[in-house]
Amino acid sequence: MNIFLKIEETLQKQLPFVAYRKPNTSVLKGRFQKNNNLITSINYSESGFIFAPFDSSEKAIIIPEEQSDFYQEEITLNNNFIDDATYTADSSSEENHIQLVKKGVKAIKNKLFKKVVLSRKEKVEVSNFNLIQTFQKLLYNYPTAFVYVWYHPKVGLWLGATPEILVSIQNNQFTTMSLAGTQIYNGTTNVIWQPKEIEEQQFVTDYIIDRLSEICSEITTSETETIKAGNLLHIRTVIHGNLTTDCSTLINTLHPTPAVCGLPLMASKQFITNNENYSRNFYTGFLGELNLNTNKTISSELFVNLRCMEVENNTISIYVGGGITKDSDPTKEWEETTAKTITMKKVL
Structure with a gap:
């Protein structure tokens, strides 16, 4: 059966599923749960597809390999979509976000932490929302991203196109990345980065290496x-190593990274909890294949849940954020989040 038809059929039956395409591939994969049980992961020891929230103290949801049907197929998409949906955006959050960033900069200058990632949720009202068409638009427009649609009747419906790997593991070897800094793409990746972005990305790199050196x-x-991700550019460093402990320890060591939280981790996370005034839910969590056994290789490939949206009937919640350092300009930070919403609005 065609995966898009399977998505429609499973959604009608209100059963959990995920469909996804990895970066730079043309294979669409789908995992469709046979029951509507809400199954949570125990220490990332299961095999299947994991969907984990930002707050690592909350349970991650798993679509288990043994309780689901798996499909995959080569897809070719053409840009022949009918744009019959219209949307209206909530524009009231600009002043709130600017004030939040100012508060963050002040806390950094008061040496509470070096960096904090501050985010917001923008609600968009959509008429005639079409899930399959929206998912196909994401697949078409973002070939270098991990693109997905995830649904559980007891949790909700999420879609996204994320540029960032949390970690890729094959047996005892792993790859992760440090991704930070943002510019709008204007036809070239040969750009000049400002000290603020370079410093921000180096913070993330140094932190990851420091944490990994204890277990790798x-x-x-x-x-x-x-690198280019949709209409944006970011600074990236790829990190490789050998794992000297288990997969669970590695995931817990990496999540959440300073790229979605801040530095030091606990102080910046506490600031986020106290000041963002909304729940991130699965935004800046992670998702992907967990502990799959392929040709005698146990592999996991997990992505940070960025550039994502949550769908509730005709209300779309778009989640965006940015890294704040002592040199951050609150107005420019607002503009950066606005640029990031384009990734999602482009497909509505």
Whole structure:
């Protein structure tokens, strides 16, 4: 059966499912749960598809390999979508976000932490929302991203196109990345980065290497590079190593990273909890394949849940944020979040 038809059929039956395509591939995969049980992960020891929230103290949801049907197919998409949906955006949050960023900068200057990632949720009212068409638009527009649609009748419906790997593990070898800094793409990746963005990305790299050195060996890093993700550019460093402990310890060590939380971790996370005034839910959590056994190789490939939206009937909640340092300009930070909403609004 065609996966898009399977999505429609499973949604009608109100059963959990996920459909996804990995970056730079043309294979669409789907995992469709046979019952509507809400199954949570115990220490990331299961096999299947994991969907984890930002708050690591909350349970991650798993669609287990043994309780689901798996489909995959090659897809070819053309840009022949009918744009019959219209939307109206909530524009009331600009002043709130600017004040939040000012508060964050002040806390950094008062040495409460070095960096904090502050986010917001923008609600968009949509007429004639079409799930399959929206998902296909995401797949078409963001070929270099991890693109997904995830549904559970007891949780909700989420879609996204994320550029960031949390970690990829094959047996005892892993790859992760440090991704930070944002510019709007204007036709070239040959751009100049400001000290604020360079510093922010280095914070993330140093933190990850420091944390991994306690549980990993032979850690190597790539040269820093500029990458394109949708209409945006970011600074990236790729990090490799050998795992000397289990998968669960590695995930718990990496999540949440400073790229979605801040530095030091606990102080910045507490500031987020106290000041963002909304729940991130699964935004800046992670998702992906967990402990799959393929050709005698146990592999996991997990992505940070960025550039995502939650769908409730015709109300779309778009989640966006940005890294704040002592040199952050609150107005520019607002503009950065606005640029990031374009990724999602482009497909509505």
